[in-house]
Each structure stands twice: as structure tokens, then as C-alpha cells.
Amino acid sequence: MSRWIAALPMYNVTPQHDALWRALLRDTLAAFSQSGGPREVDLPAAIPDDLLTLWRRPDLLLSQTCGFPYRMLGVADSVNLLATPAFDAEGCEGGFYRSTIVVSARAWDTGAVSLAACRGLRAACNGQDSHSGMNALRHAVAPLARDGRFFSSVAWVGSHLNALRALSAGEAEVAAIDCVTLAYVRDALPERLRDIRSIGMSAAAPGLPFIASRNLPDQQAALLRDALDTACAADSQRARTLRLRGFVRLAAADYARIERYADEARALGYPELR
Known part of the structure; x- marks a missing residue:
């Protein structure tokens, strides 16, 4: 491979978070190059719109994907x-995380204080390929649905920030x-939560994995894992702001839990979030 590419498209909730993740990426690549990794890696100034294409690129050195496309949309077939990441946020434990189920203050005031009480309300979801916004909510709602429906409507709004808006x-x-996103919003944009109330959490799932193309040799992949650890430890203030405790080593099979949640919803007659 003559030239590699690296990009971290997830959890860039604010410009500060984006800058810190980019700095961590640069430090990771620097540590990797010192142990024999490539010295020149392309870092796109803007995250590509087509993330599935990015994650499947044969020259992908390092990126982060969502667990749903990793397990359900075939990304795992192209990557190592x-x-x-393990985060210091409510709902996280080791490499696992949860989604926080939230309602508007207006809905809370009129009785939507539990998920069961949300029947017939309007849902907002970041995207159909999201575990945290769609799959986790579908799994939580499935036991409550009737004839394959629970909400009066579902709006696909493109991001968690848009859902809060x-x-x-x-x-x-x-x-x-996503509970990590919610923690970032609480830290940096607390005004976005003024009219938001939390009513529960989803089942736990493995966190958003860091990946590399399978064209990266196994020995270099091991060194890149070590470089992630080195970069995380290099700046304690950055790690605190990112709420990043470190990185854990999950197995690809651990992500089968995401598919199991989808299967359990289907078995209850609730194959789509609706």
C-alpha cells in the first residue's frame, strides 16, 4: 500500500471534541511511525459523507465505525x-455502552415518565444504520409494541444533536x-438539555470499534493497538475532556450482541422502528 488514510468520524459533537480526536489520531500515528508504521498518512480535512465506503477502503489505516454497520452491514468483512474505547460516562462499563432514552420536557410534564408511557408519541432518530439511535431503541420498544407499531411517527434526523433539537x-x-454523546453534550452544550428529560437506558452493547483494513499486516495491527494506548496516555487533560479511560480488546464475536438485539425485536413482531 503506497499511502494510507485515517479519519475518526464519530463523537465529533463540538469543534473542541473534533480537534481533540484529531490530535489523538495524530499522536497515535506518530507513535505508530516510531515503531515502524508509515510516516505519511492522509488525514482528510473533512469527514467523507459516505462512511461505508470509507470503512471499506483497502487503504484504511485507522478509523472508528458504529457497531451496527460493523456487524449488520458487512463492514467486519473488510476490516480488522x-x-x-472505554469511556467515563454514565451508561458505560469497560468497552460497553448504552443509549439513554430521553423525552421532551413537555412530554414528561404530560406523563411520559417511562418508555411504556411513550406509546403514540413521535420519535426522532439519528439514522436507520445506527445501533444507539435505532437498534437499541427498537430492542427496548419491541416488548411494548402492538401489531408492529409503538410510535405515531419516526423522523430520521441525521444525528443525535438533531434528535435533541x-x-x-x-x-x-x-x-x-448514545450515552457518550449525551455526556459530551452535558459537558459542552448543557443548554441543549434544558428541555430534555431522561427516562431510562437501553441494554448494553459493545462500543464503537476502532478498525483498520485487512490489508494491514497483523504484526502492524498489534503495534497500532499499542500506539492507541500510547496516545491516550500522552495527554491526561485531553483524555478527561474526551472522557476516554483507555482502549479495551474485544473480540469480533462480542458484536454479535447487536445482531441478537435486532433478532429479538423481530421475534417479537417489531422488525422496524415505528
Whole structure:
């Protein structure tokens, strides 16, 4: 491979978070180059719109994907699982995380204080390929659905921040938000949560994995894992702001839990979030 590419498209909740993740990426690549990795790696100034294409690139040195496309959309067939971040956030334990189920303050005030009480409300969801926003919520709702339906409507809004905005603007009443994203919002954008109430959490799932193309030799993949650890430890203030405890080594098979949640929802007659 003549030239590699690296990009971290997840958890860039604010410009500060984006800058810190980019700095961690640069430090990782620097540590990797010192142990024999490539010295020149392309770092796109902007994250590509087509993330599935990015994650499947044969020259992908390092990126982070969501567990749903990794397990359910075939990304795992093209990549090596390097590591999974462990975060210091409510809902996280080791390399596992949960989604926080939230409602608008208006819905809370009118009785939506549990997921069961959200029947017939409008949901906002970041995307159909998201575990945290869609799959986790579908799994939580499935035992409560009737004839394959629970919400009056579902709006696909493109991001967790947009889902929170939709709740605050009165365009929807309920959403599931990745607990790491929610912690970042609470830290940096607390005003976005003024009209938001938490009513529960989803089942735990393995966190968003860091990946590399299978064209990266196994020996170099092991060194890249070590470089992630080195970069995390290099700046304690950065790690605190990112709520990053470190990286754990999960097995690819651990991500079968995400598929199991989808299967359990289907078995209960709830194959789609609706």
C-alpha cells in the first residue's frame, strides 16, 4: 500500500471534541511511525459523507465505525477490529455502552415518565444504520409494541444533536441518545438539555470499534493497538475532556450482541422502528 488514510468520524459533537480526536489520531500515528508504521498518512480535512465506503477502503489505516454497520452491514468483512474505547460516562462499563432514552420536557410534564408511557408519541432518530439511535431503541420498544407499531411517527434526523433539537423544538417527543454523546453534550452544550428529560437506558452493547483494513499486516495491527494506548496516555487533560479511560480488546464475536438485539425485536413482531 503506497499511502494510507485515517479519519475518526464519530463523537465529533463540538469543534473542541473534533480537534481533540484529531490530535489523538495524530499522536497515535506518530507513535505508530516510531515503531515502524508509515510516516505519511492522509488525514482528510473533512469527514467523507459516505462512511461505508470509507470503512471499506483497502487503504484504511485507522478509523472508528458504529457497531451496527460493523456487524449488520458487512463492514467486519473488510476490516480488522483493533480496539474499543472505554469511556467515563454514565451508561458505560469497560468497552460497553448504552443509549439513554430521553423525552421532551413537555412530554414528561404530560406523563411520559417511562418508555411504556411513550406509546403514540413521535420519535426522532439519528439514522436507520445506527445501533444507539435505532437498534437499541427498537430492542427496548419491541416488548411494548402492538401489531408492529409503538410510535405515531419516526423522523430520521441525521444525528443525535438533531434528535435533541427536534425534541426541544416540539417536533418529536422521544429519542435514544448514545450515552457518550449525551455526556459530551452535558459537558459542552448543557443548554441543549434544558428541555430534555431522561427516562431510562437501553441494554448494553459493545462500543464503537476502532478498525483498520485487512490489508494491514497483523504484526502492524498489534503495534497500532499499542500506539492507541500510547496516545491516550500522552495527554491526561485531553483524555478527561474526551472522557476516554483507555482502549479495551474485544473480540469480533462480542458484536454479535447487536445482531441478537435486532433478532429479538423481530421475534417479537417489531422488525422496524415505528
